[in-house]
Each structure stands twice: as structure tokens, then as C-alpha cells.
Amino acid sequence: MKKSFVLFCALFVLLLAGCEEPSEQISDTSSRTAVSSPADLKISPEDRSPANWGADFVETEAGLYYGSGTISGNETLPLIYFCPRGGDSFYPLCSKPDCAHNDENCDAWYGTSFGYYNGALYYATHELGQIKVYQMNLDGTDHRLVASVDTSKSRCGFSSVFHHGKLIMAGQAMTNIPEEEQQDHLIVLDLSDYTQTEPAEDFLRTARLLPPFLLYDQDKVYTTGSADRRLNYSLDEEKLIEVDLVSGEVRTPLDGCISGLYITDPTWYYFQPDTSALDPRCENANPGFREYDPERGTIRECGMPADDILWARYDEDYIYAGTNYRNTEGNRTLYILSRDYQLFGQMEMKNMQTIAAVTSDRIYFSDDFSCPINCYLDKSDIGSHALELKPIEYLGLPGQN
DSSP states (O other): OOOHHHHHHHHTOOOOBBOOOOSSSOOOOOSSOOOOOOOOOSSOOSSOOTTTOOOOEEEOEEEEEHHHHHHHHTTTEEEEEEEETTTTTEOOOOOOTTSOSTTTTTTTTTOOOOEEEETTTEEEETTTTTTEEEETTTTTTOOEEEEEEEETTTOOOEEEEEEETEEEEEEEEESOOGGHHHHHHHHETTTTTTEEETTTTTTTGGGGOOOOOEEEEEETEEEOOOOSSOOOOOOOEEEEEETTTTTTOOOEEEESOOOEEEOOSEEEEEEEEGGGTTTTTTOOOOOOEEEEETTTTTTOOOOSSSOOEEEEOOOEEEEEEOBBBBBBTEEEEEEEEESSEEEEEEEOOOTEEEEEESSSSSEEESSSTTEEEEEEGGGGTTTTOOOOEEOEEEOTTTOOO
């Protein structure tokens, strides 16, 4: 794989090593941001939060559904876990008597990705030449095959994600075939009627869409990359690519490397890092938080609350921003900012710790991206100078009594 693609991936899994220590501590502001009530879900269970880091995570009024690989023998089994709202324990979404939760017969088992739509859970399994889509009840019962997507002619490796009543499947062309035959694919399955479309087909004849797609807005999907087929571009050449999943229109509304995007009408909020810290081919950029008015085409620069911020994510209440890994121990600083860029709190994330998901009332953490969530922070504690991580317990794991 070419060098720039490695850099691209590194940016989206929260970046390379070697940032400086913070130059100074920034004092908390005296005011507090109004945080969503736990029962007041500002993000629909059908939509993916822009603050989430890639975990399969669904928040409903009843509780949380979380997908995690569970080791059983020499296998890693993908199981859906449920936690009632306000609880501290996750358990497999399975009510079968005497189920060991260690194979595909468990009701909690799912394939590659899962999501919520219209009062039910859906999951996708990636098989040779096809992607199968299943529906099941919210208690894990009654798994039903509802659609199958033929991928046999694409010569791609696919990733998939559920968002806004759709299954979005991104196919990246294999690199061991002639370059002239390499073509990425974007397939969208509408869960309301199971119709299939390829909205960016014309664009992908000459360009690429590199997953993961971390940025969403209703019927549109966003990623960063090049608007042509090159993989060896520098981060300074990146563009924000927008694909309308309904009309198929593709645009490149913003230039430059972007980490974190939150879209409202009429303002887009985003963060641009110092690309020279990520790509040696880049010159020292002008990093900072920005606000874009798409109707006027104007950009407002909103500064850098801390000099060492290198990535950011947004939700309705806060901005979650942080530094690069500082040393071989994998430690870094997490800053929690108000939506007007004031620092409300900060904490050290140690030993490769990272944010896995953000809900209306909590921030969930894991020890690296491939590990299950194991603790959380109550949003109500933000601004209190007592950012205490509370443990998560798993019940009913394979091998437990």
C-alpha cells in the first residue's frame, strides 16, 4: 500500500506518535453547557453520531446496544450487548436458555456491522461474493434474512455501516489486479424497501472513496481523500468529499485535511490539524477550529484553545479534542470543549486509551480501538474538576458461570 494511504488511515485511527507536551494548563470556564437529558435523544437511534469512533453503538430510550468481538477459544465472536439506561453492566442480547454465547446460534451473534431502523435491529454478514442483511427484534429474537447484495463482480473488499435507514457498503478495489481494472464501489441498500443503488458510480470511474466514512449528515456521507485515483497525495492535497446517497451527486466542498465535522443548517463546524505533524511532505499549516457557511462560501477561523490539539469530534453538547500519542506508553490528553471552544475539562488517556462512543449522557472509553469498552465518564461531571472514569462490567461472557 502506498505511503499516503497509510498516512490517511493513521489520521482516522487517531494519528501518529510524537506531539509536544501542552504548553500550559487552560482554566475551565465558569459556565456550563446544557447537556441533553438521558431520555431526550437528540440523535435518532437510526443515525450514527458524528462523535463515535467507529464502534457499532445504538442508543435508544430503553438503553444501549453495543457490538463487540468476544474471544471464545481461538475465535473472536461478534456479539451484541445490551445495557439498560443508567446501568453499568452489559450482557449478551440473548434469552435462549442455557446458551453459552459462543457460536452463531446465539441470539446475540451478528456479522460485520449492525444498526437500528424502524423498531428493529439489522446486521450485515460479508460472505464470498455477497453481503447478506438480516433483521431481528430488539430483544435479539427472530433473526430473518431480508436482503442480499451481489458483490461478486466488483473485485473489492467491502466495509459497511448502518445510518439513517440505509446500509452503506464501501468497496475498495483490490491492489493485486491491473490498475486499469481497479474501481471502487459504493452500494446503498434502503431498509424501507430493500432497493439497491450505486450513487457515486460515475465519480468512481476516475476517483476513489477511501473508508472509513466517519462523517454523516442524514442522506449524505463524507470522507476525505483525493478527487482522482491517486493514493500517493499529501495531506495538504486532501479534500472533503460529499456523496448524496439519494441523488448521487458528488461534491468537494472543502479543501485540506479535516478531522471532525458537525453539520447544521446553515453552519458546518470542523477542525483542521497541523498536517506537518502527520506528513513530512507538508509545510506547517494553519491549524484550528473553523466554521463554514456553505451558502456564502465563507470560513470563520475560531482558533486553537490548546496548541497541541491534533484531532477533534463533535456532538450536540461538546467538542472532544486531543493530542497525539506522546510516548511509547501511548498516553495523550483529552480536552473537552464547549461548542463555543471554551475548555471545560481535560484528562489524561493512558496506555492507548481512546473514546469509543458518545451518548446523550456518557462518554465510553476502550483500551485501544480494537478493545471492548471498559469504562465511561458521566457528562454531568464535566466542568466539576472531578472527571472520574467508572468501570463497565460484562455479564454472561463465554466461560463465565
